[in-house]
Amino acid sequence: xxxxxxxxxxxxxxxxxxxxxxxxxxxxxxxxxxxxxxxxxxxxxxxxxxxxxxxxxxxxxxxxxxxxxxxxxxxxxxxxxxxxxxxxxxxxxxxxxxxxxxxxxxxxxxxxxxxxxxxxxxxxxxxxxxxxxxxxxxxxxxxxxxxxxxxxxxxxxxxxxxxxxxxxxxxxxxxxxxxxxxxxxxxxxxxxxxxxxxxxxxxxxxxxxxxxxxxxxxxxxxxxxxxxxxxxxxxxxxxxxxxxxxxxxxxxxxxxxxxxxxxxxxxxxxxxxxxxxxxxxxxxxxxxxxxxxxxxxxxxxxxxxxxxxxxxxxxxxxxxxxxxxxxxxxxxxxxxxxxxxxxxxxxxxxxxxxxxxxxxxxxxxxxxxxxxxxxxxxxxxxxxxxxxxxxxxxxxxxxxxxxxxxxxxxxxxxxxxxxxxxxxxxxxxxxxxxxxxxxxxxxxxxxxxxxxxxxxxxxxxxxxxxxxxxxxxxxxxxxxxxxxxxxxxxxxxxxxxxxxxxxxxxxxxxxxxxxxxxxxxxxxxxxxxxxxxxxxxxxxxxxxxxxxxxxxxxxxxxxxxxxxxxxxxxxxxxxxxxxxxxxxxxxxxxxxxxxxxxxxxxxxxxxxxxxxxxxxxxxxxxxxxxxxxxxxxxxxxxxxxxxxxxxxxxxxxxxxxxxxxxxxxxxxxxxxxxxxxxxxxxxxxxxxxxxxxxxxxxxxxxxxxxxxxxxxxxxxxxxxxx
Amino acid sequence: xxxxxxxxxxxxxxxxxxxxxxxxxxxxxxxxxxxxxxxxxxxxxxxxxxxxxxxxxxxxxxxxxxxxxxxxxxxxxxxxxxxxxxxxxxxxxxxxxxxxxxxxxxxxxxxxxxxxxxxxxxxxxxxxxxxxxxxxxxxxxxxxxxxxxxxxx
Numbered sequence: 001x002x003x004x005x006x007x008x009x010x011x012x013x014x015x016x017x018x019x020x021x022x023x024x025x026x027x028x029x030x031x032x033x034x035x036x037x038x039x040x041x042x043x044x045x046x047x048x049x050x051x052x053x054x055x056x057x058x059x060x061x062x063x064x065x066x067x068x069x070x071x072x073x074x075x076x077x078x079x080x081x082x083x084x085x086x087x088x089x090x091x092x093x094x095x096x097x098x099x100x101x102x103x104x105x106x107x108x109x110x111x112x113x114x115x116x117x118x119x120x121x122x123x124x125x126x127x128x129x130x131x132x133x134x135x136x137x138x139x140x141x142x143x144x145x146x147x148x149x150x151x152x153x154x155x156x157x158x159x160x161x162x163x164x165x166x167x168x169x170x171x172x173x174x175x176x177x178x179x180x181x182x183x184x185x186x187x188x189x190x191x192x193x194x195x196x197x198x199x200x201x202x203x204x205x206x207x208x209x210x211x212x213x214x215x216x217x218x219x220x221x222x223x224x225x226x227x228x229x230x231x232x233x234x235x236x237x238x239x240x241x242x243x244x245x246x247x248x249x250x251x252x253x254x255x256x257x258x259x260x261x262x263x264x265x266x267x268x269x270x271x272x273x274x275x276x277x278x279x280x281x282x283x284x285x286x287x288x289x290x291x292x293x294x295x296x297x298x299x300x301x302x303x304x305x306x307x308x309x310x311x312x313x314x315x316x317x318x319x320x321x322x323x324x325x326x327x328x329x330x331x332x333x334x335x336x337x338x339x340x341x342x343x344x345x346x347x348x349x350x351x352x353x354x355x356x357x358x359x360x361x362x363x364x365x366x367x368x369x370x371x372x373x374x375x376x377x378x379x380x381x382x383x384x385x386x387x388x389x390x391x392x393x394x395x396x397x398x399x400x401x402x403x404x405x406x407x408x409x410x411x412x413x414x415x416x417x418x419x420x421x422x423x424x425x426x427x428x429x430x431x432x433x434x435x436x437x438x439x440x441x442x443x444x445x446x447x448x449x450x451x452x453x454x455x456x457x458x459x460x461x462x463x464x465x466x467x468x469x470x471x472x473x474x475x476x477x478x479x480x481x482x483x484x485x486x487x488x489x490x491x492x493x494x495x496x497x498x499x500x501x502x503x504x505x506x507x508x509x510x511x512x513x514x515x516x517x518x519x520x521x522x523x524x525x526x527x528x529x530x531x532x533x534x535x536x537x538x539x540x541x542x543x544x545x546x547x548x549x550x551x552x553x554x555x556x557x558x559x560x561x562x563x564x565x566x567x568x569x570x571x572x573x574x575x576x577x578x579x580x581x582x583x584x585x586x587x588x589x590x591x592x593x594x595x596x597x598x599x600x601x602x603x604x605x606x607x608x609x610x611x612x613x614x615x616x617x618x619x620x621x622x623x624x625x626x627x628x629x630x631x632x633x634x635x636x637x638x639x640x641x642x643x644x645x646x647x648x649x650x651x652x653x654x655x656x657x658x659x660x661x662x663x664x665x666x667x668x669x670x671x672x673x674x675x676x677x678x679x680x681x682x683x684x685x686x687x688x689x690x691x692x693x694x695x696x697x698x699x700x701x702x703x704x705x706x707x708x709x710x711x712x713x714x715x716x717x718x719x720x721x722x
Numbered sequence: 723x724x725x726x727x728x729x730x731x732x733x734x735x736x737x738x739x740x741x742x743x744x745x746x747x748x749x750x751x752x753x754x755x756x757x758x759x760x761x762x763x764x765x766x767x768x769x770x771x772x773x774x775x776x777x778x779x780x781x782x783x784x785x786x787x788x789x790x791x792x793x794x795x796x797x798x799x800x801x802x803x804x805x806x807x808x809x810x811x812x813x814x815x816x817x818x819x820x821x822x823x824x825x826x827x828x829x830x831x832x833x834x835x836x837x838x839x840x841x842x843x844x845x846x847x848x849x850x851x852x853x854x855x856x857x858x859x860x861x862x863x864x865x866x867x868x869x870x871x872x873x874x875x
Contacts, residue, residue: 207756393821634857
């Protein structure tokens with residue numbers, strides 16, 4: 001008996017009753033309504049209302065903890081004036097045409113865009129549903145629709161009242177207005193309410209929330225893969241005689257792409273044991289064989305002669321003569337290690353045969369990538385691949401992979417299994433730590449030219465990093481050979497800097513790289529904000545005053561950043577000569593400013609408190625925003641302090657968490673978050689808390705010790721964190 | 723081999739080899755998937771269950787050692803302390819991705835069962851073994867405090 005995954009599908013959920021009202025977009029992309037009992041091809045509901053009045057919001061983005069199930073639900077419930085306690089959520093199926101991220105044109109989650117792209121779409125769907133219910137009630141009661149008020153899922157007019165469900169049948173026969181009227185901000189009841197609780201709160205505290213790794217299907221076999229010890233190796237042969245001694249072992253097969261050998265077994269434990277017992281021979285002739293030290297050296301060499309010009313205005317050749325006239329220069333070189341995402345739910349994916357194709361169970365971040373990848377491997381049409389999205393136990397970018405690597409592995413394993421029974425691929429922690437797709441290693445070199453008065457006259461900035469997008473499905477986003485994710489945060493700097501040249505070189509390695517929570521900003525913000533602190537120190541200016549002076553208030557983003565900086569200055573009580581660290585950064589259209597308060601004793605650092613101010617437009621769920629700032633800051637601290645993935649002769653040295661220490665409870669500082677009041681359209685919050693936190697800590701360490709940190713993680717500079 | 727285990731107040735018969743971690747017996751065999759796999763080396767705490775009332779890492783606890791033990795998983799955590807902890811977790815909106823939270827909650831129940839009024843430092847010390855990649859620690863500690871207040875009331 002399968003207790004975890006209903007055969008009827010989770011989409012049905014509680015809405016399996018007849019007669020629910022569906023409101024969404026029809027095939028022409030215009031708002032439409034229908035009854036759930038009617039044929040609903042070419043119709044994508046965002047809103048479902050049951051006959052019992054339960055509102056269910058269909059979530060087109062996946063939930064990795066960032067709060068989409070709460071956020072998108074808030075938008076619909078707001079416009080409907082629904083009772084928050086009676087609102088449920090369900091994940092949308094895979095369908096690019098119907099559930100695209102409006103910023104990507106395909107279905108997927110990333111770049112902190114979930115709220116930003118859905119803001120009007122989900123509000124309008126809610127407003128259209130409200131209008132239908134109001135008109136249905138007016139018809140039933142024979143009253144003027146204008147006389148009807150809605151509160152907490154109850155419609156009222158005079159002495160008449162009734163809950164949503166009572167009007168579902170009539171409402172589903174009406175035609176929605178073309179452009180529903182949405183609320184004005186002064187009418188918001190749920191948007192901006194900091195006391196609203198998360199929608200995934202119950203299931204994630206009683207063990208019932210369904211994650212992909214929790215899928216148990218009848219007849220399912222478990223799969224674990226032995227992969228090349230060095231990136232880029234291929235299988236030449238294997239011996240499974242030792243695996244045959246593992247109870248529960250079924251069989252082992254070479255994956256069709258020769259990237260590994262898969263062991264099938266009757267449970268996860270047996271699959272891991274059998275996989276470990278396989279003896280595999282590899283062709284490593286094309287594999288990475290360098291050590292980390294050599295790779296750092298090779299990055300630095302690439303800074304001598306940048307391959308591409310990444311600045312829209314100024315080339316490095318144009319900067320050179322200006323720099324030559326500088327009275328003084330500030331020089332710095334930074335290095336950054338590979339980083340693993342290390343989400344706590346190790347990667348996994350289950351594929352089940354269906355009558356027409358397959359069903360994929362995944363904490364699926366990019367259905368638009370997973371679906372065609374699985375279809376192609378299995379020789380199916382994308383329409384034959386159904387995706388069941390479940391909660392994801394973290395991602396931080398790892399699941400948004402253009403290669404859809406672990407989905408592809410699951411499909412390859414399913415293909416060689418005979419395709420008769422469900423196959424669940426599970427990664428061990430070691431697989432996850434050593435499996436690549438890291439935040440790329442990077443190096444920066446910067447020279448800032450100052451005139452006799454200490455004014456910046458030129459800035460030469462060079463970056464060497466492996467491109468994430470080149471050679472991937474996202475290649476189309478490359479312009480003039482420059483992968484924007486390699487230099488974002490430098491190219492998008494808000495500061496007014498004359499003669500600002502940016503050079504880029506692509507590092508080459510078989511080590512696969514990927515976006516890691518805040519992507520290029522993970523290194524660019526550290527370099528930029530350390531340089532700004534050096535500049536302030538060299539020129540005897542207050543770090544905050546200097547930044548404010550370098551931001552043009554006429555610029556829209558600059559004006560927002562100024563507000564964030566002033567707010568964090570206020571809440572932290574920052575004073576001239578302050579011995580704390582300051583940094584700010586603009587990313588994903590959001591401005592975050594941070595003050596880090598630390599205590600240093602000899603080389604041991606304790607982070608006492610972080611003050612954070614964020615300008616992210618209209619704050620839909622202030623408490624979720626606060627949680628994302630807290631989490632983003634903590635995520636950044638772990639990495640900046642001590643995390644690195646290193647290679648010895650091309651092999652990853654870290655195995656498990658003991659070698660890649662996550663931040664622990666006692667190390668987390670207090671965090672005070674303030675949100676700038678704003679009527680701007682909402683912008684991202686999942687990632688922007690990460691970039692400024694690291695440099696704020698580094699600048700605090702400088703303020704207290706006089707020591708600059710250029711090579712990450714900080715443990716390399718001899719600091720320890722307590 | 724067949725083993726009889728007492729889990730959440732029921733006797734369950736499972737078929738597993740000696741040396742099999744309790745974690746996989748729970749997740750794959752008994753479909754008690756509220757207990758999570760994080761590291762497999764008793765380092766992150768995601769797999770925490772109670773064995774005879776004590777928080778225990780199920781990924782390094784082997785089936786043959788559990789025959790006379792009372793095992794409680796998140797699915798069976800229902801006593802007064804558990805209810806206070808879960809209510810506090812919801813009021814403080816602790817969860818993000820949620821993967822570590824069953825383990826966090828089982829540890830918090832363990833803490834408050836033996837020390838109903840922990841200090842801030844005692845909370846941090848006790849909860850140190852449960853890693854959260856989303857870094858929800860600020861709220862975890864607030865929620866433990868709140869649960870402690872609830873139990874006192």
